[in-house]
Amino acid sequence: MSSFITVLLDGLAYGMVLFIISVGLTVTMGLMRITNVAHGGFAMVGGYLAAMMIRAGVPFFPAAILASVAAGLVGGAVEMTVLRPLYRKGELAQVLLTFGLTFVFIAGLTLLFGTNSQAVPLPDYLSGSVHIGFRDYPAYRLFLIATGLVLAVFLWLVVDRSLYGAKLRAAVDNPRIARAVGINVNRLFTGTFIAGCGLAGFGGVVGAELLMLEPFYALKYLVVFLVVVVVGGLGNFKGSFVAALAIGIIDTAGKFFFPNISAYFFFSLVFVLLLWRPNGLMPAKSAA
Amino acid sequence: MTTLPTRSGLAELSAQGRLGLAWHALPWVLAFVVFYMAEGYLSLWTNALIMILLTLSLDLALGYAGIVTLGQAAFFGFGAYAAGLFAIHVHNDPLIGLVTATALSGLFGFVTGILILHTQGVTLLMLTLAVAGLLAEWANRAYEITGGDDGLQGVRMGPVLGLFRFDLYGKTAYLYSLAVLFVWFVVVWRIIVSPFGRSLDGIRQNPARMRAIGTPVWWRLVAIYTISAAMAGTAGALSAQTTRFVGLTTLSVLVSGTALVMLMLGGTRRIYGAFLGATVYVIVQDYAAKVNPFYWMFFIGALLMATVLFLEGGLMDLGATVRKYWRRAPVKKP
Amino acid sequence: MTATPALSVSGLSKNFGALAVAQSIDLDLVPGARMGLIGPNGAGKTTFVNLLTGMLRPDAGSISLGGEPIDRLKPEDRVRRGLARTHQINTLLNETSVCENVAIAIAERDRIAWRTLRFGPQWRACLDEAQDRLRQIGIAEVADRRVSELPYGQQRLLEIAIALALKPRVLLLDEPAAGVPSAESHVIHDVLEQLPADIAILIIEHDMDVVFRFAREITVLVQGRILTRGEPAVIAANPEVRAVYLGRSVV
Ligand SMILES: Nc1ncnc2c1ncn2[C@@H]1O[C@H](COP(=O)(O)OP(=O)(O)OP(=O)(O)O)[C@@H](O)[C@H]1O
Numbered sequence: 001m002s003s004f005i006t007v008l009l010d011g012l013a014y015g016m017v018l019f020i021i022s023v024g025l026t027v028t029m030g031l032m033r034i035t036n037v038a039h040g041g042f043a044m045v046g047g048y049l050a051a052m053m054i055r056a057g058v059p060f061f062p063a064a065i066l067a068s069v070a071a072g073l074v075g076g077a078v079e080m081t082v083l084r085p086l087y088r089k090g091e092l093a094q095v096l097l098t099f100g101l102t103f104v105f106i107a108g109l110t111l112l113f114g115t116n117s118q119a120v121p122l123p124d125y126l127s128g129s130v131h132i133g134f135r136d137y138p139a140y141r142l143f144l145i146a147t148g149l150v151l152a153v154f155l156w157l158v159v160d161r162s163l164y165g166a167k168l169r170a171a172v173d174n175p176r177i178a179r180a181v182g183i184n185v186n187r188l189f190t191g192t193f194i195a196g197c198g199l200a201g202f203g204g205v206v207g208a209e210l211l212m213l214e215p216f217y218a219l220k221y222l223v224v225f226l227v228v229v230v231v232g233g234l235g236n237f238k239g240s241f242v243a244a245l246a247i248g249i250i251d252t253a254g255k256f257f258f259p260n261i262s263a264y265f266f267f268s269l270v271f272v273l274l275l276w277r278p279n280g281l282m283p284a285k286s287a288a
Numbered sequence: 289m290t291t292l293p294t295r296s297g298l299a300e301l302s303a304q305g306r307l308g309l310a311w312h313a314l315p316w317v318l319a320f321v322v323f324y325m326a327e328g329y330l331s332l333w334t335n336a337l338i339m340i341l342l343t344l345s346l347d348l349a350l351g352y353a354g355i356v357t358l359g360q361a362a363f364f365g366f367g368a369y370a371a372g373l374f375a376i377h378v379h380n381d382p383l384i385g386l387v388t389a390t391a392l393s394g395l396f397g398f399v400t401g402i403l404i405l406h407t408q409g410v411t412l413l414m415l416t417l418a419v420a421g422l423l424a425e426w427a428n429r430a431y432e433i434t435g436g437d438d439g440l441q442g443v444r445m446g447p448v449l450g451l452f453r454f455d456l457y458g459k460t461a462y463l464y465s466l467a468v469l470f471v472w473f474v475v476v477w478r479i480i481v482s483p484f485g486r487s488l489d490g491i492r493q494n495p496a497r498m499r500a501i502g503t504p505v506w507w508r509l510v511a512i513y514t515i516s517a518a519m520a521g522t523a524g525a526l527s528a529q530t531t532r533f534v535g536l537t538t539l540s541v542l543v544s545g546t547a548l549v550m551l552m553l554g555g556t557r558r559i560y561g562a563f564l565g566a567t568v569y570v571i572v573q574d575y576a577a578k579v580n581p582f583y584w585m586f587f588i589g590a591l592l593m594a595t596v597l598f599l600e601g602g603l604m605d606l607g608a609t610v611r612k613y614w615r616r617a618p619v620k621k622p
Numbered sequence: 623m624t625a626t627p628a629l630s631v632s633g634l635s636k637n638f639g640a641l642a643v644a645q646s647i648d649l650d651l652v653p654g655a656r657m658g659l660i661g662p663n664g665a666g667k668t669t670f671v672n673l674l675t676g677m678l679r680p681d682a683g684s685i686s687l688g689g690e691p692i693d694r695l696k697p698e699d700r701v702r703r704g705l706a707r708t709h710q711i712n713t714l715l716n717e718t719s720v721c722e723n724v725a726i727a728i729a730e731r732d733r734i735a736w737r738t739l740r741f742g743p744q745w746r747a748c749l750d751e752a753q754d755r756l757r758q759i760g761i762a763e764v765a766d767r768r769v770s771e772l773p774y775g776q777q778r779l780l781e782i783a784i785a786l787a788l789k790p791r792v793l794l795l796d797e798p799a800a801g802v803p804s805a806e807s808h809v810i811h812d813v814l815e816q817l818p819a820d821i822a823i824l825i826i827e828h829d830m831d832v833v834f835r836f837a838r839e840i841t842v843l844v845q846g847r848i849l850t851r852g853e854p855a856v857i858a859a860n861p862e863v864r865a866v867y868l869g870r871s872v873v
Pocket residue numbers: 638641643661662663664665666667668669670710
């Protein structure tokens with residue numbers, strides 16, 4: 001029983017990391033209709049930068065925030081320069097370009113930092129454990145769960161309740177009309193892209209214990225991030241939250257209970273799920 | 289009468305007369321020139337031939353039929369393991385092994401195609417990734433069969449047709465690969481100029497139109513996916529037979545990515561685009577990788593991005609693209 | 623009339639969520655019929671065509687073509703049995719030449735589209751027939767141009783040429799002149815006048831003059847339901863029709 005709860009908590013923590021990283025992707029793919037396979041690269045950039053700053057003496061949280069901002073800015077630069085010309089081109093061009101971008105991320109970080117994996121040292125108060133009734137449990141994972149929940153609620157409020165969210169949904173439903181009523185669609189998309197990449201960067205930092213930072217990070221976890229988005233339903237914010245948690249728990253459980261076949265288990269699950277529901281569990285046309 | 293723009297490879301291929309035929313002989317003549325000139329480098333060129341074959345297979349599925357896949361490695365690796373295992377456990381005749389591996393890869397493509405080609409877009413992309421991922425996971429786990437991480441060792445090949453041994457200089461390997469490539473090239477050519485190929489070209493452009501004229505779109509896609517998989521399987525099998533080794537990397541997404549890069553670099557739907565792209569890639573990589581493989585990767589990534597943004601038709605269209613920008617440059621925006 | 627109808631529809635229904643776009647529609651087309659289908663925007667006319675061709679799956683009802691039920695057939699098989707359509711918004715192979723757009727349809731009709739061997743003479747025959755058909759419809763001079771280079775009006779004609787090339791028994795024309803400047807639309811209407819007499823045709827059209835000239839019978843669709851049907855003169859005089867339709871959207 002206690003191992004069951006441990007697996008559940010571990011899975012939740014992992015799922016929250018997946019959610020934080022993927023939520024930006026669900027926006028870019030579902031709302032802006034850009035098939036972006038480079039998203040993991042932004043998480044990786046965030047993680048690397050934070051690792052570097054922490055090694056240089058910057059405390060954990062400031063480093064995490066700064067790294068997320070930097071990842072967001074890299075994302076903004078990418079969106080404005082190379083992605084914007086692709087909005088009206090087909091999916092193939094988008095896949096190719098972002099795939100090339102992934103290569104650039106991988107090679108760039110390797111040239112700068114080498115092929116070794118990067119550790120993001122945790123502050124003391126996160127590296128200990130907390131007693132949770134029946135056992136001691138790593139504080140770090142509890143922190144992940146809490147952070148994920150807070151972010152999810154916050155994002156839900158933003159997308160569902162704010163003027164920004166309303167504008168975003170309008171722009172997605174019909175960019176032409178949105179433009180006509182005075183919404184600056186380009187700026188809106190750029191801003192959203194920056195936010196999504198910033199969140200990915202943040203996820204890269206706080207999730208570094210679970211998704212190890214190494215140059216091929218962007219390709220290695222690509223499938224997982226995409227799965228969250230697709231299974232959740234493209235552009236479906238709540239869907240990707242549920243999908244991320246479900247995948248986190250299922251994958252963790254698979255690794256715990258069937259360590260030898262967990263990867264099969266994961267891929268087969270993805271396979272069956274996508275064949276059964278090609279548009280995800282909760283297909284949605286617009287945000288929230 | 290206006291002619292079609294160069295972009296339409298189909299019209300071009302079918303419109304060329306006898307003069308075109310001489311043009312088409314060029315790559316093969318060059319291949320023989322390489323054979324006599326590139327002594328000591330033949331294994332590199334053999335690899336180039338194999339990559340051309342892989343790229344050509346991707347051109348069929350992605351270039352012509354518009355199946356956006358990142359899973360071509362699944363078939364390349366499948367063919368490689370099939371050929372390697374066949375040589376070890378069943379028979380060491382290269383041709384029998386090659387045909388077997390090709391057929392099995394085709395079958396694998398058929399089965400997965402039937403399953404996944406109902407879907408489109410990102411879902412399809414993910415499914416192609418998942419197929420390759422599943423297979424890679426299997427190869428990694430099944431240590432007893434595949435050698436896992438260490439790769440499949442001890443592939444020993446008999447002589448081709450019972451006559452030509454694989455020699456130390458790689459001459460047999462080169463000519464054998466060239467011959468196989470030629471056979472597939474003829475098949476591809478027939479396909480793309482045929483009504484079948486034209487229907488694929490139509491499906492890529494507008495599936496709804498094709499449905500409205502009564503095209504069984506899904507079956508056509510399954511068919512070309514099968515052929516493409518068989519072809520990629522042949523490429524993998526050649527790789528296994530000529531290097532006598534199969535590694536896990538044959539199944540990695542990097543192989544799929546490389547094939548994509550080579551195809552885009554050369555130009556899709558141009559048949560020789562695959563030749564040009566793969567050759568340039570393999571040769572330049574050989575030089576660059578000696579310096580630092582990650583410089584190369586950086587360069588390839590940037591190149592891929594530049595190709596998408598500025599050189600839509602790939603190197604095959606370089607002339608036309610340059611002219612286009614040249615002409616456009618002096619014109620000021622209104 | 624006792625002849626088997628070329629197309630027979632009964633009880634066809636379809637909902638998009640809460641929106642009923644087809645409500646128990648019955649319709650028969652005799653061979654050689656010229657039926658007009660009119661109704662305000664969003665009445666469900668295009669949806670009706672999509673239900674017939676199998677692009678959409680109906681919730682209820684049955685469809686038969688030449689007396690045979692086709693409900694379970696895939697869209698492509700319905701086409702093969704002789705049910706062709708044109709699209710309200712051009713649906714063409716834009717990167718392909720005009721002539722090949724038609725030839726590919728002919729190849730599909732003649733069941734040679736699977737071929738990769740020994741197709742030369744047949745394919746040439748397809749191209750020749752395509753040329754003829756383009757000539758008949760008056761766009762032979764652009765046969766070798768890419769579709770995307772054509773003015774919209776000629777693309778509309780190509781839509782019709784492709785559908786005709788399938789030698790259908792039943793032809794569904796979804797606003798054949800939609801999007802064409804009214805100064806040019808007469809070209810399309812002239813083509814309509816000369817369609818083979820034996821094909822049963824259902825035409826959706828907003829220009830009342832055209833419908834009233836072309837159709838021998840008119841069905842009025844409002845909110846997915848057939849309001850009334852009858853001869854053009856009767857329909858034109860029907861006050862209900864005037865109220866829901868003519869009064870509102872006809873210019
Ligand atoms: N796939 C769909 N999902 C949901 N609603 C749809 C879908 N397709 C059409 N509709 C709705 O169904 C209704 C009927 O649409 P349809 O296109 O059949 O009308 P129409 O009679 O052809 O109109 P028009 O004269 O503008 O062409 C419209 O309200 C439309 O918004």
